Amino acid sequence: MGSKTRKKMFFQEVAEAPPDPIFGLGSAFKADPRKEKVNLMVGIYKDDQLRSELLHSARGAKNNILNQDLMADYLPIDGHPELIELLGPIVFGAELWKANHGRIYGAHTTGGTGALRVGAEFLAQEVSKTFYVSNHTWPNHRSILERAGCQYDNYPYYSREKKGFDFEAMIAFLRTLPEKSVIVLHACCHNPTGCDPTAEQWRLISKVMKEGKLFPFFDFAYQGLGDGIEKDAESVRIFLHDGHEMAIAYSCSKNFSMYCQRVGVLFMVDENSAVKMRVGSQVKRIIRALYSNPPAHGALIVAEVLKNDDLKQIWIKDLEAIRKRIHLMRESLIQRLMTKAKAINFEYLKSHKGMFSFIDMDKSQAQRMIDEFAIYMTDNGRISIPGLTTKNIDYVVNSLSTVCAKR
């Protein structure tokens, strides 16, 4: 057959996509034969034996609902209504929720990622297609915004020179932005840097955004993993108190161990209940075309944890235990690094909060960690602290000291 007449196959020119910056190395890690290998890549909570299992509270809730979870019907487009009513007070605090819930719409979504995707599409449709994400940020933010038809740019957040949050640079930049720009904010436990604004700084960020008529879009994926359930929600509550219209993409993956169940909520804080109804109708339209309606099982588990007093107490304890282990591992890491590598200043790690710490290193150093030491991490220097254990910490410290010393 001549080349002109030869039928071209449809997929012949499909280009291979680059691997995901966080999940992409998973199979390489699995296949790596080195016994000493350490996985510090994905933000998953693991215990000191590296088990990633359901929290005690979620386990109890799962047992309670198992025999009642016989429903084969669809959930409504915006999911399990009880989940919204139960998570509302956790996110906004009981009093603020009571005072404002008539104007806060909530849709139960397929994880925090689903909430971000639906929220981005809604905001692109109704507010603006111009988004700003922090420099650095969770890489999936950019992919989600692209898919939702938004344009994005960075706002200054982390300074390599200061080795921390650059508050002045962020504020100065926010003041230059056009009205209606959407600003993606990390409510707590900033991913990947681990550096959060203080409450005082959040107040000023809120003020500057209100003055500049900028729209806040919170990604809230780590409530309870930083300083505690209440304290971690301070940013969102400050903005609610200041009267912003805003969106919050909430995830139950980490704080309820619902990773594989995909439980999230998109909260939309509106001007009043009439606007809430109309906002809800548009959000539902977007969900219907994306995935129709969310899965039920995980949402029933979270709802059971929150409405059963005993399980809720166990949940509070579960989160305390998670915070304690993360704190302990970060402390040990810092202490050991400071003893082992006296010439390098690792003080900056002390200000980090939540699941991640951001090691000051470049891509080639992160690659060396993998190639020479079988310590897998993302190429921006982020490590997931729960991947550290009392067994592997000395090995990680020795490797980090070697790699960070030679610059």
Ligand code: LMR
């Ligand atoms: C992470 O940042 O590692 C987690 O949020 C998991 C993910 O989906 O990327």
